[in-house]
Amino acid sequence: GLVQCSSSSGVSDEGYVVGLRGARHPLLLWQKRDSSDPGSDIDEVIPSDYKLFSGTKCAIVTGPNTGGKTVCLKNLGISVLMARAGLFVCAEKARFPFFDEVLADIGDDQSIVQSLSTFSGHVQRLKRILQSATPKSLVLLDEVGSGTDPAEGSALGMSLLQKLSNTVQLVMATTHHGELKTLKYADDKGRFENASVQFDDEKMRPTYKLVWGIPGRSNALSIASRLGLSKEIIDGAEDYLSGSSNKDVNMIIAALEKQRAELEELTKRVTEKEAEAERAMKTWQEKVRIFEQEEKSERRRIRADLEKEFEAAKGEVRDVVRNMQKAGLSSKSANSARNQLVEMSERLSKKAEGTKRNGFYEADNVKEGDLVRVERLGDSPVKVVEAPSPKGEVTVMLGQMKMKVKLEELLPVTSNGTSSATGGPPARGSTAPAGFKRHRGSKKAAGKVSLVHVKTASNTVDIRGKRVDEALDSVREAINGAFGFGTMWIVHGHGTGALRQSVREMLKRSKLVQKFEDAERLDGGSGATVVHFK
Template identity: 30%
Template sequence: MQNLTKETINATGFDLIKSKLSTLSNCDINIEYFKRLMPVKTLVELTEHLILSDKIYQLIIKENDVDIIKLSNLTNIILKLNIKGSYLSENEFEKLYNLLKVNLKIEKILSHFNIKIWKKLQKAKSNKKWIKLIEEKLDESFNIKSNASKKLLKLHKQKKLIEKNIDIKMNEHYENAKKKNWLQNENISWINERSVLPFKVSLKNKIQGIVHQHSASGKTAFIEPIEIVKLNNAKNQNEFDIYVEKKKILIELTICFNKIYTKIESINSFVNKYDRHLAIAKYAYQTNSIKPTFINDNTIKIKNSINPLIKDHTEPIPLNFEMSRNTDICIISGPNTGGKTVVLKSIGLYAIMAQCGIFIPADYFQIPFFDNVLSDIGDNQSIESGLSTFSSHMMNIKNIIDFTTSKSLILLDEIGTGTDPNSSMAIAQSILEEFSTKKMKLITTTHLINLKDWAARTKNVENAMMKFNKKNYSPTYEFLSGSPGSSYAIEILEKMKFEDKIVNRAKSLIGSETIKLDKLIDNIEKKESETELNNQRIKLKLKQLELESKKISNKEDKLNEKILEMEHNWGLDSYKYLNDVKKKIEKIIEKIRTENASKESIKNAQDTINKELTKSSEKINLKNKKSAISIQKNEIKIGKEFLVKSLNLTGFVESDLGTDDKLFLNISGKRIKVHYSDLCKAQKDKKKQNNKLHSKFEISNISSNKIDLRGLNVEDATFELDKFIDSAYMNNLVNIKIIHGTGTGALQKGIHSYLKKHKNIKKFNFAPLENGGYGATEITLF
């Protein structure tokens, strides 16, 4: 994209976005970078730019610490490192130290999360030895340590000794002068950073020394004893020696970094780049934004976007805007203060932000890669040039026509206004006809009726409108494409209670054709509102039918359970009866034995009885099998309970159905492979539901792999989500989707916080832009 004009930057509010990014940057050099920020030149460069920001954005969303400390501009410091004979000061080493520490932190972040695209950009890494070099010579306040060298340590010891001697000798002179009453007052004074004694002027010759000053009254002479003079001179020499040694230490330390000058320069460049993308990512997080999508089909699609410049001031109405590949010009009409210009500015702002690599506050954002954004918005009257508002607009539009290409985005506010109405209509249509030959994307606002009519009759031109609430005569700020909007000027006069004769006269002056057209537009709006209302009613009916269907299905399931329970009880009664018969027969056999019957006759009697019992048992099993409800393959889900007919035992499914139509069941802790045809729906004995797996899970069949949690608070949403994940897991689903919307971001953050702790979650991330973007999360289960 070519460089934007100052007028377009200010009209769209992009200057405010740049200012916000400047405040979010941590590197001083990037404050100026964002002030000069302009769109990226090529789509390839922009794509990489967006990916780099998105990598950091994803880490911020997951509440990872990726921020860095404030860093000064190191440009001059790096230049000094490359100049022979120069050395860095303690303050400059502090700035260099902070740079190396920040680079080390970034390195750890990239390594921990394995962000390959960023790791490739980090050409030079912070060697811990470099950091240690600075730490060995400078303390935490970045002053040279007293033990930075042996000589410096010795000099500091000498300094303490000299200062101690000064204190001792000064006190001796003071006590002596005080005892002999030579002092004007009883305080040791400080003049020019030297300790002096306040002698009476008449007695100043009582001691050898230097008179530094007299009092204003002339009665006091401030004298530094000669012995103290010598000690102070020794102290000054010591301090100079310390300064020389410190300078030597800084020079030697600077030489160490001279050798790695190019690496320091690379680190500085990398950290500044990271900070720029970090600022963009932080702003995206603050505004709940998404990464823009660029495609080549010349389509603009914006879903539920909220202009970040108005978000903090009012309760904004989300913008939903679409311009198909076949639409070159969109003409927005509607009432004054209805939001037409806000839509115009918002689209221009989004286009510029997107091509600067800044994320967009929307649920979905798709736009072509423009070579320029040209605008004529606001009052361009120029007193200096002697141009009227109309002339200024026309001059600007002429320049826009000259610079427009098929890849330009043009934004025109109230085209043609500022002169007489007839000329306005003719000029506006003529200009738009010229633009239409260039096949660019143009969005304009208007109140001119002829433009609405021209749009309705012209290919590749589309009407759009801002909705208006006729009940209270106020705008709704909702954008609607496909239809023109009325200005509602007469209706607003009536609401303001103008006299009827004024309103009626205005209507007569407008003309019948204009009134008819306004009524036609009004009828179209009513029809569209009715259609929307009907659609909402249909959706409500469908939901009600779905609920009724579920109720019927639940009743059917309960009926089947009752049948199974009855059949099971019948089987238990039958077995009880057989066992009673067996006991009676065994008593008969015991009686035969006590009466000395032969062993052979007893054995024959037992065989006969067992045969009869087996036949009876088989008949019971056969009836159970016939009464059992068969199952279909699609009913087999992991975790579901079935009855194995051949074993007359229940078990829980542990595997999917194999190619041989067999599967594994867990029956009383044992893994058994059976054919699916041997399965039927389990008979539930409510008195014996002791299976641990069943008591732990309440498995439900789910008809979809996604759940919509919008409208719920975080607590209710996580409760519903917990049940959904359990059901999905036990129904052998691997990939599921959560719809949480964007909103304030609280629900999304709460859900992501819950997912991080869930033991069955393998991974999760936001959905692709075409599937909901940051309004939905896709999950992979273990």
């Protein structure tokens, strides 16, 4: 709990056998935390990323002295040991295979008492490592091949790394020998990888950042100059290097480092732009969501208003019916009632028409099997066979043909196929509100508001159980009394159909009748006939 460490070991970028992102050495974090300097901050500890793909057996880290190569070795080793011990790893994300041993040759084992030189001390350690190493071991070697003749040290280092890459899980080594950098390009199995610690040529100091894929430069002359060595000596050393191939290699590496830095900066800007675009997209999606919610709320409000209007209209209808019953069945009172109902119909139709631009339906209340009406397909209801798609398209069945229409084109229907006055989505098999009957009217009235007619005991005649001649007399008498209402209902029942046929034959010959049709299902269907007068 003293330093913030990651608990996400086992999570890493796909394909990395070793993947550490933002790894920091815990002792450096501790040192910054306990520093007496009030301006000290653990963020000052530069994090390192380790990216070793599957198949990589050896990573060779090069670069200047004081650049952080040794810390990179120790950082990997301590992270592996912390994970093995069940501790949090000081990294943003971490993933590595199981290592049974962490074997290291770091530091100088020079000893006067044991008669060991620097080189001898390294050799003794390497012997113990080779004896203890297993195929699951992690080996860390600092300054491999150092302490002796550079040519022989390079040859010894290359042979050692070749041997270890065949016998252990992973080896990571630091060196100043340029020949070891070439192992990556000479090995056709992809077992070797180069890495380097960055050096800022402009500020003449290391950045302590670990860069993968590019070998590093020692920058010995630059560091010596920064540490105050005589300019005369530095210039002399550059003269000695001027004709060597090593200088050309360093120039190539410097150019690669510059290109990589530019690429990283470009990648950073692209990432920032992507994040900015993602934020803008989320903002836009939120605005769309709010707009859709407000639109739904507005539609619900409009429907609620229409329902209130319709309930009020039904009340007015009841008042009209009561007044008609009180006033008797005079033609004058019937015409007055019809005019009042026409006025109400026009008012409600205009109210409902004003909502069509916003659409009657929402995607979540249109179900497969619903009956709806599409104005451009005529007055007949069509059946929804597929629920709305993400694009707002609904598949309906017109006869034997399927068609795609837009959600906003859907209009509600009543049981007789005409549009509902309220604008709310009808339930399956819904009917017109009680007390209202839509009169389809003649061609002459097309495009105008159709009349609304009321079914009452005064304009309904029941002839069930009567003989044909008695029934026809009753119908003739009822026509004379109901003509002022504009519509009459004749209930004849189903039976054999003879009574229904006789009534309709008489209606065909009547000069007062404009047309007749089956009643609505709730009014008897084919067991009753609705008569519309001229």
